[in-house]
Amino acid sequence: MTKADIVANIAEDTGLERVEVLKAVESFMNSVKSSLANGDNVYLRGFGSFIVKERAEKTGRNISKNTSIIIPAHNVPAFKPAKTFVEEVKTKVEVK
Numbered sequence: 303m304t305k306a307d308i309v310a311n312i313a314e315d316t317g318l319e320r321v322e323v324l325k326a327v328e329s330f331m332n333s334v335k336s337s338l339a340n341g342d343n344v345y346l347r348g349f350g351s352f353i354v355k356e357r358a359e360k361t362g363r364n365i366s367k368n369t370s371i372i373i374p375a376h377n378v379p380a381f382k383p384a385k386t387f388v389e390e391v392k393t394k395v396e397v398k
Contacts, residue, residue, distance in 0.1 A: 308327060309323045309327055312326075337352075338352060338379050341377075342354075346384075347384070348384055348386055348387070349383070349384055349387055350382055350383040350387055351382045352379065352381055353379075353380050353382055354378070354380075356376075356377055357375060357378055358375055359372060359373065359374055359375040360373050
């Protein structure tokens with residue numbers, strides 16, 4: 303499912319114009335991104351949490367040059383689904 307599919311589904315469900323729904327979806331995504339960029343987690347009850355995970359510094363290998371490099375500590379965005387979300391997916395998804 304793409305962003306266009308999401309916009310189309312919401313527009314159909316709510317009866318709103320696609321342009322308005324697209325603005326709302328874009329605004330939601332921008333709000334989540336800016337919150338995570340500021341180090342704040344986003345909690346959506348019944349859906350899940352967008353969180354910032356901290357990765358520790360580690361040593362990596364450059365195989366082509368056969369050298370080791372230090373990968374600095376950094377933050378990465380992550381999504382943790384709510385229990386109800388996980389249970390619904392477990393019971394409704396059919397393996398193809």
